[in-house]
Amino acid sequence: MFSALVLDDTPGEVQAQVRRLHPDDLPEAESEEVHLEVLYSSLNYKDGLAVTGSGQVIRGDYPIVPGIDLVGRVLDTAHDEFEEGDCVIGTGWQLGEVDWGGYSQEARVSGRKLVPLPDGLSPPQAMIAGTAGFTAMLSVMALEEHGVSPGGGEVLVTGASGGAGSIAVALLGALGHEVVASTGSEGAHAYLRSLGATRIVHRRAFEEGPSRPVESGEWAGAIDAVGGDTLATLIAQLKRHGSVASFGNAGGHELRTTVLPFILRGVNLLGIDSNTCPNDRRRTAWNRLTDLLSDAHFDRIHARTIALDDIPAASRALLAGEVQGRILVDVQRDE
The missing domain is CATH 3.90.180.10 (Medium-chain alcohol dehydrogenases, catalytic domain)
Structure with a gap:
């Protein structure tokens, strides 16, 4: 039993x-x-x-x-x-x-x-990461595959005090990125800095949506756990050829944006599906997570x-x- x-x-x-x-x-x-x-x-x-x-x-x-x-x-x-x-x-x-x-x-x-x-990852560590860490690693890999590299500018993580967001901050920091963490939790600032965030931005800076279809280019890349108007703001604020990896909808499942950031700046919206990710890519993600954390x-x-x-x-x-x-x-x- x-x-x-x-x-x-x-x-x-x-x-x-x-x-x-x-x-x-x-x-x-x-x-x-x-x-x-x-x-x-x-x-x-x-x-x-x-x-x-x-x-x-x-x-x-x-x-x-x-x-x-x-x-x-x-x-x-x-x-x-x-x-x-x-x-x-x-x-x-x-x-x-x-x-x-x-x-x-x-x-x-x-x-x-x-x-x-993977060798080097204990069973408890595997579940401290879990789907959240696996999703974060897939997001980082997607950004890398679309040209987001350390030294290229700041990378924003929304929902940064959550499970996937906090691990994304840690992974990006371990790779040498300038990581900006977005959170509404004032008590999470020290925690996020300890994981590798170089600065913190309050989530309200993004949750109203963009004021214009294309705003000033701020981010070389982004990992978004929120969706909705926050994701629309990130798309409008990506630098030329920047990319945002999206996996969450805590801020809503609708996306109100225009084609202008895509055709004027060549930005990329990258969907992250951790549920049915092929096993070869799963192994790669878990091995990289083991090496980085x-x-x-x-x-x-x-x-x-x-x-x-x-x-x-x-x-x-x-x-x-x-x-x-x-x-x-x-x-x-x-x-």
């Missing part, structure tokens, strides 16, 4: 409860199944929405185990790439949304949805460690904006 956080959809309410399960209770994976002892998971904004029933994250059948991230040790495998005892990472591919996810001490996952844990980075980014029982309360705190950094879930810790 093992423990898992299970969501049930009762009339008008999603209920989350830690239950004892048997391995036979786990749904079978769609193909090339890998049976895992899950070591750690993490708490992402999407997880908070799922656990509290605040958003339409769950697209599978109830009951379901949420958790869009996991790192685990292989107990048994039908996938040729892995052997018993290997440590692997699972993020995206509808884990914790359609398929049972990482808030469980055991899991069955298709081997095609897993990548090896030091133990000190992970210590700064790590907010706290919780057990399965703590997830509902921590989810509410995360959605209320009360969390700075990343929450690690030790799924093997029984309280």
Whole structure:
């Protein structure tokens, strides 16, 4: 028997409860199944929405185990790439949304949805990063592939005190960029500077949208976790041939802009999809993240460690904006 956080959809309410399960209770994976002892998971904004029933994250059948991230040790495998005892990472591919996810001490996952844990990255560090760190690394890679390099000008990160934003600041800083962090949290300034931000700008400078279709060129590149009018402002303020990597919609999913920044300055809007990112690129991203982030980075980014029982309360705190950094879930810790 093992423990898992299970969501049930009762009339008008999603209920989350830690239950004892048997391995036979786990749904079978769609193909090339890998049976895992899950070591750690993490708490992402999407997880908070799922656990509290605040958003339409769950697209599978109830009951379901949420958790869009996991790192685990292989107990048994039908996938040729892995052997018993290997440590692997699972993020995206509808884990914790359609398929049972990482808030469980055991899991069955298709081997095609897993990548090896890189050498030099511990299981807890993998989940301190989690989807947030993976998304941040994909964003940095996209900027690099479109000519954004250290010394080329300031790179802006919006939503910088959040999980993905703070890791983006750390990655860009480690690469030698001049990093400008945008946040509405006055208490996050010292934290962001410790990660590599050279200056801080309040989020209200961007959230009203641009005053003109093309404004003064400020940014060589940007990583945007907000969307909406903030993203529209960034597009108008990019320098010639600058790029913005976009992965969030906390500020809205609509984008009001014009073609002028694209045809007059040749700027690039780069969409970042961490959910269905191909595995070859996943491996590259995880290996680069391992190389760029030091133990000190992970210590700064790590907010706290919780057990399965703590997830509902921590989810509410995360959605209320009360969390700075990343929450690690030790799924093997029984309280």
